[in-house]
Amino acid sequence: MKCIKVNKLSILLIIAAVLMFGCKNVKKEANISEITEKIYPSDVLPVIKDCSLLCGDGTSFKNLDKVEHDDFFYVENDGKTNWVVYKTPNSGITSRTSSNTRTELGQKAHWIPETGGRLTGTLKVQHVSTSGDARVSVSYSVVVGQIHSDEGHENEPLKIFYKKFPGHEKGSVFWNYEINTKGDNSKRWDYSTAVWGYNMSVVGTSPSTNPEEPGNGIALGEEFSYEVNVHEGIMYLTFKSEGHETKTFVKNLLQSDFTKKSDLPEQIKTVYATIGRDGVEQENAYAGELQYFKQGAYNQTNGKDPNENIVWYTGAEVFDGDIAKQYAHGSYAEVWFRESTMGESIAPSKD
DSSP states (O other), X not given: OOOOOOOHHHHHHHHHHHHHHHHHHHHHHHHHXXXXXXXXXXXXXXXXXXXXXXXXXXXXXXXXXXXXXXXTEEEXXXXXXXXXXXXEESXXXXXXXXXXXXXXXXXXXXXXXXXXXXXXXXXXXXXXOSXXXXXXXXXXXXXXXXXXXXXXXXXXXXXXXXXXXXXXXXXXXXXXXXXXXXXXXGGOOEEEEEEESOOTTOOOSBXXXXXXXOTTOEETTOOEEEEEEEETTEEEEEEEOTTSOOEEEEEESSSOSOSXXXXXXXXXXXXXXXXXXXXXXXXTTTTTOOEEEEEEEEEOOOOSOTTTOTTTOOOOXXXXXXXXXXXXXXXXXXXXXXXXXXXXXXXXXXX
């Protein structure tokens, strides 16, 4: 039997080859691990795949499977849970029918109130604009869920708001019903109902003077949930948050409560007095009109002049539309969702 002689150089070459092969395998495994650990919004909320998206910089997506958009739509983990982040500045590129920016889902499926639909969300609002005019009803607010009509006036039977004045610890959650105006839609208005805290009619006495802080409000970062269930033409709303009273509301979407001038609520006469919005609604409200759900961060704080519209123009800082500067100076809205569903309506509980 022959003995094979191995010199020191050969041994060193063998060791180097083993190390090199091992390192390549480790690097390859790390890359594979890196790819598999990437989490997209559609992984956290599968319903996202059934929606389109418009972001605050004007970027839009029709297919949201495995999609994110830096600084607008992405996933964050708070140490326990993955959340989908919707973030949008006070000023950016808006949709055709709005003065306000949004990073917001739009449901692709459509439905009419008679057949109905259901939307749920569990969320926390992390930031609202810190600039604005305290006299303006929608300053410092963001819409986190909507029903939007896709016919006629394209009005909104439902908008769910979160609003917090600067310097307050607690903010308000409220929902608005926009009339489906009979005739001239420039006369349209929203009727606002408080869930926790105030409705939209509670404002400051000067541009920088806030009302008192609401005693039963919701803080930034405090989780709450909503269910919107439109069943056989009736809208059923449920709001829940730990440590707060569960609130429920019912609104008929097939028959208007506001068909005559004498039906106008006092809130409308006060809030809209200076901009002349005193229209009445079609008798059958939103009956037969195509609707769809929207969800995310629809920022209500803009840079328009409050002297022209004290309800919807907030006079906030917008830094000439520079999004990076707006983010750096608090001129944005940011909303996190950990649960969301969109689908068919369900018969309401009789309890």
